[in-house]
Amino acid sequence: MANILAVDDEPDILALIKRALEKDSHLVTTAVSPDQIKLKTLNYFDLILLDVMMPGMDGFAFCQKVRDLVDCPILFLTAKTMESDVMYGFGLGADDYIKKPFSTGELRARVNAHLRREKREKRNALHLSGLEFNLAAKEVTVNGQKIPLTKIEYGICEFLAKNHGQVFSKEQIYDAVCGYDAEGDSFTVAVHIKNIRAKLAVYQLAPISTVWGIAYKWD
Template sequence: MNLLIIDDDKDLLRLLELTFKKEYNVDLYDSAEKIVPEQLVKYNLIILDVMMDKMDGFEFLSRYRELIDAPIILLTAKSFEKDKIEGFALGADDYVTKPFSVSEIRARVAAHIRRENRDKHIRIIDYPISCDLLSKKIYFKQIEIDLTKSEYEICELLLKNRNHVFTKEKIYTTIYGYDAEGDSSTSITERIKKIREKFAGFHINPVKTIWGVGYQWEVKKV
């Protein structure tokens, strides 16, 4: 089980590490800004401080909650009703008020992990783009990109193999099969064009042309 703890109080981080390291693989961060979004999918539970400099817990939830398939426990200085409402609206599952007892937070963590039964949306992330392999949808941050089935499949293929260059013929046969009828060059060129048009509204282009060879996944601002 993998546990992520984010708190700018380094003494508290050390205490929580000692509390959980015998039972879980624990990753510690003293700033939410240091988080690599692509790594968020690996955690079974996240403990998140509400009040932090630069990026606080609420901003973290607003930015990344859709990428996380795990319970999130907020650490709050006081049990303000506003904190509870805002945190839960953004996707928090529970909160613990500071100061807290070690036995209390251990019990909360164990209980959430024990009863966790949400559907796991396996994601590939190249932030700010993510691909939900369960629902077959592509997102820019939290906004779904309206792709056709073939456009989605092209994006998934390229994103899964982002270090690989695909020829138009290879993309065509992978998506449509070897027995498909049609012009692979024209068909794939048109679909790549449509994909780029749909991402252009977010000022990014996720598909790089490798001249004379084919296409590769690479997100660039435009």
């Protein structure tokens, strides 16, 4: 399952995309204009489908605007398949394009292929919310500067970041990071998150939100 954003000024196309990708259990958010997208929500998505030709801000302009804010795949939906247009899109940071009109089979295959590749690549590195996770070294850096996290603090950050947008209780976080057989108290999760927030605040970063007062998520 992945969280996917689809932006296209044609509601019928958006409905088709939503129906097709929900067959693979993906969660699809749709918008008829880039103006409807709040930039702070972009890191919630695992893949973005973006129409090229839209009134107002077109797909090329929106891709250029957000490419440095997200590291997920961006796929253009376009009837413009001249080589110059394709190369321009790739130059802006697009990962692929799907030619209109497209079949739902092709759409699902292309999307799932990129999601599989993205999952493989993130075994070693994860870029999210201005942070870079070195999954092999178990380190987090900001602009190359290592953040001094304890082992458990790092584990909490990695778990929440890998599942960004999802809400977890203190008990779920404790079990995921420390293991079901660990001897300890899930209450300590709140203390660790307080310490994490203080360390990230030095860099003006606050990616962990409290939900309902008893749970947390990585925005």
